[in-house]
Amino acid sequence: MKKRIKTAVVTLTAFTLLFTSPMFTPIIPEEVKAETSMTQPLRLAGTSRYDTAIQVSQSGWNYADAVVLARGDDFPDALAGVVLAKSSLVNGPLLLTETAQLSEGVLEEIQRLGATKVYILGSPGAVSEKVENTLADQGLTVERLEGTNRYGTAGEIAKAAVPQAEKVFLASGSDFPDALSISSYAAAQGIPLLLTEKKSVPEVTLETLQALGVSEVTLVGGEGVILPEVKAQLEDLDYIVDRLSGADRYGTNLEILNSLSFNTEAVYIATGAKFPDALAGAALAAQNNHPIVLAPSKAFSEEGMSYLGSRRDEGASFTLLGGWGVISYGMESIIRTGNVNPKISLQYWDGYASYETYLRQLSLIPGKATDYVDYVSPNWRGSIGTDGSLKLVWDEGSSNYKQLTNMAHGLGMKVLPLINGSGATLNTLLKSPAAREKLIGEIVVLLKNTNADGVVIDFETPLDYGDAKDPYDGVRNDLTAFMESLHSELQSMNKLVVMAVMPRMSSSQYWLDAYDYKALSQAVDYLHVMTYDHHYRTSAPGPISPYPWIKQVLTYIQGQGVDMSKVLMGIPYYGRDWVVDGKDANGNPTYNFTAFGYSKALELADSYGATITYSKYNDADPVGTPTFKYTDEKGVEHTVFFDDYTSWNAKLSIINEFGLAGVGPWAMGWVDENTAEGLFPLLNQHLR
The missing domain is CATH 3.20.20.80 (Glycosidases)
Incomplete structure (x- = not known):
């Protein structure tokens, strides 16, 4: 027995x-x-978009002479400002605030960094004079970069960050995904990010192209986002024009990731459905030219899964931008396991x-x-x-x-x-x-x-x-x-x-x-x-x-x-x-x-x-x-x-x-x- x-x-x-x-x-x-191949992601998330931006800052910077401050309830100024944040002018984080008043914790974060200057993006309608005065009252030097609209503000940001540039990226000013996808690369390479309307390039954007001395423009997004007429308009003005695009925002994102040279030791993941948590994260990703992958609400495409799988196999680290309500537990598991x-x-x-x-x-x-x-x-x-x-x-x-x-x-x-x-x-x-x-x-x-x-x-x-x-x-x-x-x-x-x-x-x-x-x-x-x-x-x-x-x-x-x-x-x-x-x-x-x-x-x-x-x-x-x-x-x-x-x-x-x-x-x-x-x-x- x-x-x-x-x-x-x-x-x-x-x-x-x-x-x-x-x-x-x-x-x-x-x-x-x-x-089996798995990597446990880091998640940067706060109780609000403003708190998330602070957590991103604390994750990436122990000290900064200057910071960039943008409104948190809209995307254009902040995404254009990623290039400014990475520039030698700032080399610091991008923080977010409410329009009417400086959001809780932002001043404390600026003080933690030891910053002495703040670049405010947008008009007082975007970031109020009350916010500006609050900062100035603390002995901070405040400089506002603004235009008459989002296209003009993007131009002023570009001229401050990169006064001379042979090339620019041009993304839709009506929606955020394409600009977000290119933002970390643009900032890391010191290439201005400008915005355009769907059917034509705004006059203020054309003026910025001329002021910067640009000869080459890369459109970011498909023809449903930026019409062929825009390309024709620029070519008529003797600009060399090409396009990075896919079938949708996720396809454009993958085209950017596969066409451009990134440092893929680390990969940042942001939702493709909402912009707030990703804004500050783009500046963090830009520090070392890391890519930003847009995560869909439900399931990655086969190409998206393949890209993530390759990064996992290489031993890349993953950082998720936003809380569980933005990138779910299930999506985190997919990113981590490939299953x-x-x-x-x-x-x-x-x-x-x-x-x-x-x-x-x-x-x-x-x-x-x-x-x-x-x-x-x-x-x-x-x-x-x-x-x-x-x-x-x-x-x-x-x-x-x-x-x-x-x-x-x-x-x-x-x-x-x-x-x-x-x-x-x-x-x-x-x-x-x-x-x-x-x-x-x-x-x-x-x-x-x-x-x-x-x-x-x-x-x-x-x-x-x-x-x-x-x-x-x-x-x-x-x-x-x-x-x-x-x-x-x-x-x-x-x-x-x-x-x-x-x-x-x-x-x-x-x-x-x-x-x-x-x-x-x-x-x-x-x-x-x-x-x-x-x-x-x-x-x-x-x-x-x-x-x-x-x-x-x-x-x-x-x-x-x-x-x-x-x-x-x-x-x-x-x-x-x-x-x-x-x-x-x-x-x-x-x-x-x-x-x-x-x-x-x-x-x-x-x-x-x-x-x-x-x-x-x-x-x-x-x-x-x-x-x-x-x-x-x-x-x-x-x-x-x-x-x-x-x-x-x-x-x-x-x-x-x-x-x-x-x-x-x-x-x-x-x-x-x-x-x-x-x-x-x-x-x-x-x-x-």
Whole structure:
């Protein structure tokens, strides 16, 4: 018996599936690893376009003699000003402001840089005299570059930045994408960027061409944006004219990227749908002649994917300009992985761990961590008070939090601390708007102090309070209100919100009425449905997360109107060893248990010579759940259920069947080196 079990261990370690079925693909970890190439992007995003510009400035400049200041609610002046920002006249960042008053934080950023001069772009109708006076009152030298309109202002900017130029780029003054696409290159090369109308070149632009001594003009954009008449008009004036264009704004962007010589060690990504966050980023990209790629709202073209793939293969870094509302999580994953349908891997770092244990678990992720994991969730909550106070596991000033966050960030993963609660304490907290607000404030402080990227909320078994007709009405409304408020607050900080909810498979489970699954899914970035503990601590022995039951739960959730592309499916990394420990009042057996991971289950079966079989939940179960029984030295009979590569593989196949966002297993504390060797390649195969 022992020999046979040992053979099974060797077979599983070699990742050979213990079944043959057309619905499963054999696991070949090395091939999966070889095909994977990922880079974790940096994201520059603030709470507003003005704050984003400040973050861009802080990212790129420690000091600058001068800065450029443009209005943030329109694009022409700022994009023309990118060339000025890179010029020897400034060599500093491009900041944005509201028209009527200097936006919050801008003056402080100018002072941080040690700048003594500010170039304001546009007339007082673009940036008011009040803004100019505010700057002057601080002892700053202010120079305004303005024309009678956007075309004239672009001309004045060009003449200040590059007084003599043989060549200019000419883009539409009516829309931003083409000017944005060329802006970093134009600035890096010291080539003026001017603007034109669709049908003809404005007189003020022609005057600028003459003043600069230009002989060559490159039109940026297709004939639907700048008509052929413009080219003819310029050629009639003896200018050499060529054009960079594609079928649309994204095609023009790619034509620029492929036709011109950029430094592609770093690539900047901006949305092609809106301009604000990209304006200041163009000046940062221009510092070292880095390209700007325009990201569509939904999907890159084949050519766009190819360009990004080539940059990833070269080891380029990616910087995203703007928050999650501008460039979504899904789009970031596409940029990072090259997979047009990437899935999320949220790994609960550990339920309750020491600093050293967290480090050990982090070390189990093989090779490039982002081949297998996107987010890790440590549990740093010590306790939650009924007043919303949050106590952490280590002292508030402990360096452990930031050190662990930095280590995860260094591996390219995001960190989402777990905040959990249950029962009467949770109910008292939820009933109080003041307590809910306090807890949100505590979470904000936690994220700021630890540099974490968001939070996972796990509120379980809330008790009923409401009216007689709907006992859970009160707690349901308060729980949803809390999540909506939390998401609104953290979204403004560009932080992620995940909520873990208990699994439900029918309306008869009234004790789960506190969860309005649809409303909660709309108040979070991801909804983690904890599809485990079907057989739980004190239940009769049985599979913890049987395949058919998972599908029943997800079918119910789907029927509630939940967007399944936001759902993370739970799988257990743990097994349970049940024993009878007595009888209840009716004479039925009661149970207790011991929990352990996959490797321990195999060791236990081996040590007692037990035979591992696969128990099927019902006829719809394709492989079943590994199980065995043994009798210990005291004569006590044990029943064990756990999961292995075979059952995990079956469950992970459900992700694509339901179009889920990904997976959220519990928890890395049950994973050791032997388990990790096969588990992480399995995750890679299904998620990447």
